[in-house]
Amino acid sequence: MDILSHYNYWVAIFLMMTGFYVVIASGNLVKKLIGLNVFQASVFILYISAGVVDKGVPPILKEGASILYSNPLPHVLILTAIVVGVGTTALGLALAIRIKEAYGSVEEDDIHAQEED
Amino acid sequence: MSELVFVGLFAMLVLTAIAAIRLTDLFAVVIMFSVYSLLAASLFVAMDAVDVAFTEAAVGAGVSTILMLATLVLTDRWEKPRKNKALLPLVVVSITGAVLLYGTLDMPDLGDQNAPIHQHVAKRYLSDSGHEIGVPNVVTSILASYRGYDTFGELIVIFTAGVGVMSLLGGRRKKKKVENNDT
Amino acid sequence: MKIPASEVLLLLALIIPVVGSFFIFLCRKFPNVREGITLITGIALFANVSLIASRVFTGERPEFVLAEPFSGFTLSLAVEPLGMLFALLASFLWIITSIYAIGYMRGHGEDNQTRFYIFFACSIASVMGVAFAGDLLTLFVFYEILTLMTYPLVTHSGTAEARRSGRVYLGILISTSMVFFLLAVVWTALEVGTLAFSIGGIYPEGTEPWVLGLLLALFVFGIGKAAIMPFHRWLPAAMVAPTPVSALLHAVAVVKAGVFSILKICIYIFGASSLHNLAVAEWLSLLAGFTIIAASIVAMGKDNLKARLAYSTISQLSYVTLGALLGNSAAWTGASMHMVAHAFGKITLFFCAGAILVAHHKKNVSELDGLGRVMPFTMGAFFIGSLSIAGLPPTAGMWSKWYLVLGTVDAGELILLNVLLLSTLLNVYYLVSIPIRGFFKPLRTPVSGIKEAPLPCLIAIGVTTTITVGLFIYPEHLFQAVSGLVTTW
Amino acid sequence: MTRNPVLQVISKIMIPVILLFASYVQFHGDFGPGGGFQAGVLFAAAFILFGVVFGIESVVKVLPQGVLRFFIASGVLIYGATGFVTLYKGGDFLDYNVLSSHGPSGQHIGILVVELGVGITVASVVIAIFIAFAERD
Amino acid sequence: MATIEQLAIFQITIPLIVAPLVFLLKNGNRAWFLTLVTSVAMMWVASQLLVHVLSVGEFVTQIGGWAAPWGIEYRVDTVNAFVLLIVSGMSSIVLMFARQSVNQEIESNKRSLFYTSWLLCLTGLLGVTITGDAFNVFVFLEISSLSSYVLIAMGRDRRALTSSFQYLVMGTIGATFILIGIGFLFIVTGTLNMADISERLSDTSQTRTVRTAFAFIIVGIGLKLAMFPLHLWLPNAYAYAPSVASAFLAATATKVALYMLLRFIYTVFGFEFSFDLPLSETLVILSSAAILVGSVVAIFQDNLKRLLAYSSVAQIGYMLLGVSLATQAGLSAALLHVFNHAVIKGGLFLVLGCFVFRFGTASLKLLSGKGTQMPWTFAAFIAGGLSLIGVPLTTGFVSKWQLVTAALDIGWWPVALVVLAGSILAIVYVWRAVEVLYFRPVSDDSQIVKEAPLELLLPTWLLIGANIYFGINTELSIGVADVAAHWLMTGTR
Structure with missing residues (x-):
């Protein structure tokens, strides 16, 4: 196994983990959501890079016998996943706004402090 | 050639992601995220996923960024530093990452055209969709026909998100009172 | 009128009290009607049970399957002589207690009397379920229901003390049964594949002794209602309940359901031969012996009359457990008879305690000096009752104790023989002494004339006392009933 | 919102272009990249731009809540109805082959219709979300 | 008369198509009625499916005219037909209860949105259950998740917002983990159809990639399932959601997640692969901890809804414990408890719905001594509580018996x-509540209320009655659970 032939996955994993870290370590709700987005977008990179074919072209059929196309299936899946992601983000942001209105803050620490008393 | 593009884009993605972690000005973080999306979109183009690139650009750099900015206007621009820096997140993330790395060890190489992912279902789509569907863009064929049901689900997700946002933010216009019905 | 089949009668034994409680609920606004219904239900139940008994003692063995919740394991009713005896005892004493309760509850001005009568009836229904349980699963189910149905009676007054006692009551009884008893039942089900009671036991030959021993221990400790130490604390706690509850449930129905279950399990699940070979059975019977003595010693220190009676009950229950574990026919005969004898003796004592409470508001033993002159009838009954508990003539208790002693001799358990004899002495000291002081010591606070409890209370006391003595003079019926069983064991 | 005349003029030119491009993306998805979802987002982008430049009230005036709700629902209904039509015609759910005697042309019709449904709902949901956020100011 | 394949399609598509119609309605009561009718119809469909698979056997339905693995298919078997019936049935019963409760708890202009979300959530749960495609699972999972975030956020308390947010974050992490896992499987097999994956895995199963995929899918589902210690979102979410949403979600959402877990363990990865890994050991430790910790924490809750929520954490532990045994009997016990717990918790949350309806609170402190004012509701609470403890003649006892066996x-x-031991802890937390509700002096005398209206009491007692019915007559519940477990273990009927 050629070590360098997997760098795409490894970078994607590094990116995923930065996003994941922001989600669980940050106390700011909006930043958490941004982290979530980075996390998901990096998963998308993982999927898409798995669909790459050396010397391939985008999967739009052309006349010609032996054209090498990239794998279209990951693209379809990720299109769906992107949409799901934006739906989640919109909902999360709307919640963040309501939380700000109800608590006056979007920091987890402040919110906890208010709920304890 | 494409390898070089990949490496360059990956390097920039890493830099933006790290910047997004470290910044506390959320406005800058959102911009970083927007840049991140655009870079990802470019990467997708380089990886032959033009549809995905288009969508990622429109959604990540477009819709999401606008919504995030709008949220920042309504909430706070600056992130407060946390009182206690917990070690736990770092541990969790390291373990998760390590497991993922372990998982990649048996994966096929990047771009290997003999990888199983290219052999089974996808192969048939590429070879048969032309005469079965008659649409040149295979992504569209799969999206709307072979896996049209998933797309229906995707539409429902968007619908759900719309319903959710309307139920959370709709109805009470221009009222900015802090609710405190804490019973 | 056509007399229905015995199976239907069995079901009726469960239904009658439940239907009765429903009517009690309907008539909650009319106390006289309500109490009338209680009595009618009691009489109907006793008639029903007697009818079953008349058939069972001629050899009929009705069975009735209620449901089959797990494949192969049913909820079923079935009658055998021991259960029959228990059902007769409980249903008969329910009538007596109802009469007593009417006097007591009114005389004492208790709240929530409707709730009291409803749950009382439901408890009796559960007792019938225990008595007529056709298999171990059913026994377990009704055992648990009985605990729940008696909880509202224990916490009747709703005071902080009652709630605390209720917690102890529920906590110990449910915990022991949910963990030990249930575990033993499930284990048995897995081990044997059936839970039906059968003569000679159900465990197949060659079951590992440690398995049998562990199971026996699980059963004995799991049946917390038998109040073997260290799971006895619920019984004194339950004494916060109104006296009729203590009298019927915690001298007769509930506690007897416990020892009845142990007896039944020893006879029909383990069988004599299994018990003989088990070291654990011997250890447990020694523990029962310890409980007999320890509870008696604790009882001596209790000034509160009901508490003293409660500890006496703990001690007496272990007689039955002990007899059950000895596993020979003399011991089993003694244990069965003791269930009956102790029931009449102890209920008399509780009735007396309640009568004293209602008439003179006295709860403590130390206040009873000289009370014999004011309540001669009650104190006389108390004397008879305590003789029976001690196992002295002319009372029923003597016969049962006699057979238990024979059982220990048969089993060669000299320590236990001495325990029984010592226990008699202790009983004399802490129970028989009470009426003696009541008659011979001077009255503390002078009361003019005789002041007894309300008439219904006296009637009840009279009946149970008479039977206590009657069973001494004419023990044949009881003995025949029991020995009729013994031959089939 | 600031009412900058330069912006207003530019956006007046831009918005039709965006709309046109959106329509192109909507109906050309079979051949090149694009499709209902991307078109919907672009379409919404035009309205968002309009709202940013001319104020959110003007968007609400064009697309009041009720109308928007109608569009949101109708996209989903179009997609679902397509499925039921194919089911009714004896095919599977969303089996476009039965829409026409010639398989691929049935596929063509089907894809066009469902993409339209996607476009309508996506555009109107994105606009609705934007309005909901903007109205909180 | 529709064919059985069409019925399977209707199971998902009808609520999907009704949802936008409900969304267009302005009147909350009409929206409620349409939702209820749809839900009941789906319950009927599910029962037809179950009858069919029990008598004839499992079947597949393809969508879009493409056979799997090219297209997406539904796969109906005993296990998921059972879950479909539980989900649609609980939804219907809770909806019967919903009208008055929702009218009281949710602003009038948001009621139709609430019912739209309800239908979407129902569809999502049904869709996850019925589908045979791994990626489709993800899509429908997100439909159910997003709509449940909305349902929870509609609670009156402001903490509903934070708990919904917390759930959103954890739920999305879970979904993303599942997405990663599915991606890994996709990379090594090249397919998304579960049956196809399973077939192709048999050659490649012992690779590191598949093991990682397994880990991520289990953890991802574990988040959705509130598997200890990933349960942190659950107590708040159930505590502050509108009463009916709590009842619906508590009775269904975690059950579907458990089904997903079983589906992946048994039919995708396969029994041998899954239990070669230290799955059994992990599950047994985590679920025991869930039972003990969940129950102990429940004892100290002041809010009754939170109390029940922590009890749910413990009860999920029971189900996982059954799975961890890795035997057919254990699996059957787990599936049985899926059903029984749905009935128990659904019923108890409806009881709390009645209390909230009259008193506006589920706080134990504020409700002290008030049990007597609503005798029927209080009696239902006791009966449900006994079932939770596992007293004989209730469903809880049946579950416990099967599990211990x-x-x-x-x-x-x-x-x-x-x-x-878990049931002893259950006695403590149930009885603490019973005592406070009944014996404690009333905190303020001003509020004297009537018994809950019949419209609320009937569905409540329907579920509580079911607790007793299925505690005695277990032919249906144990019977189906046995068949389903057998199917999962062996792949044959």
Whole structure:
């Protein structure tokens, strides 16, 4: 196994983990959501890079016998996943706004402090 | 050639992601995220996923960024530093990452055209969709026909998100009172 | 009128009290009607049970399957002589207690009397379920229901003390049964594949002794209602309940359901031969012996009359457990008879305690000096009752104790023989002494004339006392009933 | 919102272009990249731009809540109805082959219709979300 | 008359198509009625499916005219037909209860949105259950998740917002984990159809990639399932959601997640692969901890809804414990408890709905002594509580019996002891509530209320009655659970 032939996955994993870290370590709700987005977008990179074919072209059929196309299936899946992601983000942001209105803050620490008393 | 593009884009993605972690000005973080999306979109183009690139650009750099900015206007621009820096997140993330790395060890190489992912279902789509569907863009064929049901689900997700946002933010216009019905 | 089949009668034994409680609920606004219904239900139940008994003692063995919740394991009713005896005892004493309760509850001005009568009836229904349980699963189910149905009676007054006692009551009884008893039942089900009671036991030959021993221990400790130490604390706690509850449930129905279950399990699940070979059975019977003595010693220190009676009950229950574990026919005969004898003796004592409470508001033993002159009838009954508990003539208790002693001799358990004899002495000291002081010591606070409890209370006391003595003079019926069983064991 | 005349003029030119491009993306998805979802987002982008430049009230005036709700629902209904039509015609759910005697042309019709449904709902949901956020100011 | 394949399609598509119609309605009562009718119809469909698979056997339905793995298919078997019936049935019963409760708790202009979300959530749960495609699972999972975030956020308390947010974050992490896992499987097999994956895995199963995929899918589902210690979102979410949403979600959402877990363990990865990994050991430790910790924490809750929520954490532990035994009896006990717990918790949350309806609170402190004012509701609470404890003649007892039997059968007596210890802890938390509700002096005398209206009491007692009915007559519940477990273990009927 050629070590360098997997760098795409490894970078994607590094990116995923930065996003994941922001989600669980940050106390700011909006930043958490941004982290979530980075996390998901990096998963998308993982999927898409798995669909790459050396010397391939985008999967739009052309006349010609032996054209090498990239794998279209990951693209379809990720299109769906992107949409799901934006739906989640919109909902999360709307919640963040309501939380700000109800608590006056979007920091987890402040919110906890208010709920304890 | 494409390898070089990949490496360059990956390097920039890493830099933006790290910047997004470290910044506390959320406005800058959102911009970083927007840049991140655009870079990802470019990467997708380089990886032959033009549809995905288009969508990622429109959604990540477009819709999401606008919504995030709008949220920042309504909430706070600056992130407060946390009182206690917990070690736990770092541990969790390291373990998760390590497991993922372990998982990649048996994966096929990047771009290997003999990888199983290219052999089974996808192969048939590429070879048969032309005469079965008659649409040149295979992504569209799969999206709307072979896996049209998933797309229906995707539409429902968007619908759900719309319903959710309307139920959370709709109805009470221009009222900015802090609710405190804490019973 | 056509007399229905015995199976239907069995079901009726469960239904009658439940239907009765429903009517009690309907008539909650009319106390006289309500109490009338209680009595009618009691009489109907006793008639029903007697009818079953008349058939069972001629050899009929009705069975009735209620449901089959797990494949192969049913909820079923079935009658055998021991259960029959228990059902007769409980249903008969329910009538007596109802009469007593009417006097007591009114005389004492208790709240929530409707709730009291409803749950009382439901408890009796559960007792019938225990008595007529056709298999171990059913026994377990009704055992648990009985605990729940008696909880509202224990916490009747709703005071902080009652709630605390209720917690102890529920906590110990449910915990022991949910963990030990249930575990033993499930284990048995897995081990044997059936839970039906059968003569000679159900465990197949060659079951590992440690398995049998562990199971026996699980059963004995799991049946917390038998109040073997260290799971006895619920019984004194339950004494916060109104006296009729203590009298019927915690001298007769509930506690007897416990020892009845142990007896039944020893006879029909383990069988004599299994018990003989088990070291654990011997250890447990020694523990029962310890409980007999320890509870008696604790009882001596209790000034509160009901508490003293409660500890006496703990001690007496272990007689039955002990007899059950000895596993020979003399011991089993003694244990069965003791269930009956102790029931009449102890209920008399509780009735007396309640009568004293209602008439003179006295709860403590130390206040009873000289009370014999004011309540001669009650104190006389108390004397008879305590003789029976001690196992002295002319009372029923003597016969049962006699057979238990024979059982220990048969089993060669000299320590236990001495325990029984010592226990008699202790009983004399802490129970028989009470009426003696009541008659011979001077009255503390002078009361003019005789002041007894309300008439219904006296009637009840009279009946149970008479039977206590009657069973001494004419023990044949009881003995025949029991020995009729013994031959089939 | 600031009412900058330069912006207003530019956006007046831009918005039709965006709309046109959106329509192109909507109906050309079979051949090149694009499709209902991307078109919907672009379409919404035009309205968002309009709202940013001319104020959110003007968007609400064009697309009041009720109308928007109608569009949101109708996209989903179009997609679902397509499925039921194919089911009714004896095919599977969303089996476009039965829409026409010639398989691929049935596929063509089907894809066009469902993409339209996607476009309508996506555009109107994105606009609705934007309005909901903007109205909180 | 529709064919059985069409019925399977209708199971998902009809609520999907009704949802936008409900969304267009302005009147909350009409929206409610349409939702209720749809839900009941789906319950009927599910029962037809179950009858069919029990008598004829499992079947597949393809969508879009493409056979799997090219297209997406539904796969209906005993296990998921059982879950479909539980989900649609609980939804219907809770909806019967919903009208008055929702009218009181949710602003009038948001009611139709609430019912739209309800239908979407129902569809999502049904869709996850019925589908045979791994990626489709993800899509429908997100439909159910997003709509449940909305349902929870509609609670009156402001903490509903934070708990919904917390759930959103954890739920999305879970979904993303599942997405990663599915991606890994996709990369090594090249397919998304579950049956196809399973077939192709048999050659490549012992690779590191597949093991990682397994880990991520289990953890991802574990988040959705509120598997200890990933349960942190659950107590708040159930506590502050509108009463009916709590009842609906508590009775269905975690059940579907458990089904997903079983589906992946047994039919995608396969029994041998899954239990070669230290799955059994992990599950047994986590679920025992869930039972003990969940129950102990429940004892200290002041809010009754939170109390029940922590009890749910413990009850999920019971189900996972059954799975961890890795035997058919254990699996059957787990599936049985899926059903029984749905009935118990659904019923109890409806009881709390009645209390909230009259008193506006589920706080134990504020409700002290008020049980007597609503005798029927209080009686239902006791009956449901007894079932939770596992007293004989209730469903809880049946579950416990089956679980203990299964554990003892393979000699895991410490597991049996954990189960029994859990029920003792349950006595403590249930009885604490009963005592406070009944015996404590009333905190303020001003509020004297009537018994809850019949419209609320009937569905409540329907579920509580079901607790007793299925505690005595277990032919249906145990019967189906046995068949389903057998199917999962062997792949044959």
